[in-house]
Amino acid sequence: MSDATIEEAKAALRAAAHKKRAAFHPSLRSEAAAEAARHFFDSVPIANNEVVAGYWPIRDEMDVKSVIARLMDAGQPVCLPVVLGDEQPLELRLWQDGAPLYEAGFGTLAPPEEAPRAAPDVILMPLLGFDKHGTRLGYGGGYYDRTLASLQKRPRLIGFAFALQEVDHIPREAHDVPLDAIVTETGVRNFEKAPAS
Template sequence: MNQSNEDNTAWRRALRREMVARRATLDESAHAELSARIVMHLQAVLAVPKVVAFCWPIKHEPDVRAIVAGWRESGAQAALPVVVAADAPLAFRTWHAETPLELDRYGIPTPTTGDFVHPDLILLPLNGFDAAGYRLGYGGGYFDRTLAVLSPRPLAVGVGFEINRLASIRPESHDQRLDWIVTEAGALRPVNA
């Protein structure tokens, strides 16, 4: 790794911590209000998918489970990501309210049963993001690897709070551009997405 890559890696590591800390400043009421506004914007711009994958909210991420529940009532299947191996793409397992969840190696609630499915829409949490459509995750690269290989590629919709908007995440060659970014302020379709 050259000096520039090392510098960018260190910068991203520090930025990840800062982004989580920013969200942690939201009290429960503000978090719920902002999450509800994100759900409202998602409803306004997206049709009901056949299979929606979403992430169980951790580290003060937006809670968009309300739209998942609504889409399920409209006939969609819901799925949660599953880490099947280190440095491998994610798999997606069906989920409903009665699905047993266990914490995976990263502390994320994950289904222990259910069929594996191919989502046509993925709601991805935005640890940090920029207007160009790039997402700063937690550094594992799982979603980037997954989006790079899923065929057909699902619609990738980032959900996050405006307090995590950045001028640039300094995208690297492996970073996958999102199709939509939705925050409490509205929905953005990045240019060239």
């Protein structure tokens, strides 16, 4: 499959995924987010010193604010992403206890510019879709792809989504890093690592 064909297929999948997620009733979304948070804490091991990169949800993304709050309450180092520019990786800033958050573009909130930068051990990722192989369908801006390519070590990638966001197949390109696990309201699914070629 050519790069152009893959991009066309992904664009069609994104359009369908946006509609499907937007149609999920808001009251069901909040219940699903609470269930997903419970599954995350029951089934995803996080060591005390691991830095967790969260995200501030926008539009109809799965809300992980309760996950972030609980991690911070437990003393876990948490950072949030900031978009610096269209072709740049995300900047990951530590959110220190009690520090205010500021508008960071795209409707997200993030720690202030002077907050320390962090290299995460775990990244909680929003997404539009995922498949049974752990392939993540993002928004097409490449922010997480560039961020992962810029990091010295590969963090564990944990997607957060509603179960209805699963699709049969998402074409995977060379730069697409698969998820290690997906957390939905129905549970946590870990993905097998593809053998090195």
